[in-house]
Amino acid sequence: xxxxxxxxxxxxxxxxxxxxxxxxxxxxxxxxxxxxxxxxxxxxxxxxxxxxxxxxxxxxxxxxxxxxxxxxxxxxxxxxxxxxxxxxxxxxxxxxxxxxxxxxxxxxxxxxxxxxxxxxxxxxxxxxxxxxxxxxxxxxxxxxxxxxxxxxxxxxxxxxxxxxxxxxxxxxxxxxxxxxxxxxxxxxxxxxxxxxxxxxxxxxxxxxxxxxxxxxxxxxxxxxxxxxxxxxxxxxxxxxxxxxxxxxxxxxxxxxxxxxxxxxxxxxxxxxxxxxxxxxxxxxxxxxxxxxxxxxxxxxxxxxxxxxxxxxxxxxxx
Numbered sequence: 046x047x048x049x050x051x052x053x054x055x056x057x058x059x060x061x062x063x064x065x066x067x068x069x070x071x072x073x074x075x076x077x078x079x080x081x082x083x084x085x086x087x088x089x090x091x092x093x094x095x096x097x098x099x100x101x102x103x104x105x106x107x108x109x110x111x112x113x114x115x116x117x118x119x120x121x122x123x124x125x126x127x128x129x130x131x132x133x134x135x136x137x138x139x140x141x142x143x144x145x146x147x148x149x150x151x152x153x154x155x156x157x158x159x160x161x162x163x164x165x166x167x168x169x170x171x172x173x174x175x176x177x178x179x180x181x182x183x184x185x186x187x188x189x190x191x192x193x194x195x196x197x198x199x200x201x202x203x204x205x206x207x208x209x210x211x212x213x214x215x216x217x218x219x220x221x222x223x224x225x226x227x228x229x230x231x232x233x234x235x236x237x238x239x240x241x242x243x244x245x246x247x248x249x250x251x252x253x254x255x256x257x258x259x260x261x262x263x264x265x266x267x268x269x270x271x272x273x274x275x276x277x278x279x280x281x282x283x284x285x286x287x288x289x290x291x292x293x294x295x296x297x298x299x300x301x302x303x304x305x306x307x308x309x310x311x312x313x314x315x316x317x318x319x320x321x322x323x324x325x326x327x328x329x330x331x332x333x334x335x336x337x338x339x340x341x342x343x344x345x346x347x348x349x350x351x352x353x354x355x356x357x358x359x360x361x362x363x
Contacts, residue, residue, distance in 0.1 A: 070111070074103055077118050081125045083178060087198050088129035089136065090149035090183050092356075098128040119209065126199060126213035133191045144281030146289060148347055149183040150354040151333040153323060154315040157243070180317045180335040180347050184276070185235035189228050196221050197228035237339050246320035246338045247313075253336070253343055254311070254322070257304050262297055269293035270342040275300075280351030283330050296346065331355055 081102060085095035102124045114120045140147045186194050192214050199205045199213060200221070207218040207225070214221060241249075249268060256265035275296045279285030290296050306327035314323045316335040325331050330350060337345035349355065 070106065073117050074106060074121070077121050080118065081121055084122060084198075084203060085125050085129045085132075086152070087178055087183070087186075087202065088126070088195060089132050090187070091132075091136070092150050092152060094132045094136065095129070098125050098132060101128050122199075122203070122205070123209065123213055126195060130191055130195050130214065133194065137191065144279075145285055145287035146276045146278050147187070147280075148276060148278035148349050148354075149180065149187075149317075151180070151321075151335065151349050152178060152317050153321075153333055156313050156315055156320070178317050179240075179319060181237050181337040181345060182232070183317070184345075184347065185232055188231060188235065190224075192216065193224045193228040193231075196224035197232060200225045201229060237337050237344060241338050243315070243318075243320050245341075246336065249338045249341060249343060250313075250320050250322070250336050257300055258307075260301055260304075262294075262301060265297040265300065266293045268343055269296060270339065270344040273343055273345065275346040275348070277348040278351050278354070280353060282352055283350045285348070285350050300346075 078099065081099045082095055085098040086092060089095055089098070102121055105124055106121065109120075186197070189197065195214050196210055199210045200207060207221045210221045210225075211218045214224070216224070252268045253265065256268060271293050272291065273293050273296050275286075275290040277285040286299070290299055303326075308324050308326045309329065310325040312323050314321055314333075316322075316333055319335055319337075321333065321335040323331070323333055331352070332348050332350040333355060334346060334348045336343050337347075
């Protein structure tokens with residue numbers, strides 16, 4: 046049994062209480078669940094796939110030689126990495142046949158109080174509040190090969206050594222170093238230049254919402270970056286532009302045209318850690334929208350409308 050799990054059990058065991066080996070194992074695993082979910086989601090871009098990977102890692106842990114595990118977190122991370130990489134490889138083949146633009150499955154949480162919106166929150170505790178799962182980064186990562194994506198995430202984001210990453214992707218440490226370097230270049234070129242606080246994002250997105258609600262083309266264009274990109278994922282299940290739309294005027298006209306009939310409900314939420322919107326349009330179709338804000342302007346709008354990716358996230362009580 047890993048020492049970390051044993052120490053945790055010692056901390057929580059009641060005086061005189063007896064704890065079985067299975068209970069020790071379960072507590073040790075739960076200690077790292079949030080981290081494992083964050084890793085698997087960052088690799089796959091799918092909450093469902095991430096949950097499958099984490100559950101399978103638990104089953105494999107139960108069957109493993111526990112005496113040979115020296116670092117439980119590292120063992121679990123490597124195992125989840127293998128599983129997520131396999132998931133990503135098969136998923137990419139399906140995405141090539143996907144109808145329209147594919148976007149990651151959004152992670153939605155209630156907004157924090159305004160006074161707390163700019164405070165730092167430990168990303169190890171809450172999967173959404175982490176740059177590694179921001180919609181902007183996940184969209185960029187989609188342009189990488191599975192091996193590049195894992196090499197970048199595991200080394201640059203999660204701090205694993207090249208030797209450790211090599212065991213996940215089945216390459217030499219030197220090859221992994223090259224994979225990470227190429228991925229890092231692509232991410233640097235494609236990722237946003239800044240990461241504003243939720244408070245700063247709120248101000249820009251609320252101006253965007255007000256302009257849309259008022260049907261004011263000029264006001265809407267004024268809050269959009271001239272080179273703004275809008276992506277919409279309907280998956281062939283609901284109407285959505287199949288190609289990305291570019292430019293402030295083009296995007297503004299599309300948004301205003303779509304909102305000619307007022308939506309039934311619009312509410313703010315944290316979407317992958319940023320200020321976003323959950324909306325039910327005039328037809329009753331739900332969507333989750335995330336915004337990339339750079340230098341006080343909306344640089345990217347990503348709208349997930351595919352109901353297969355929303356699950357219960359659009360329930361009115363969320």
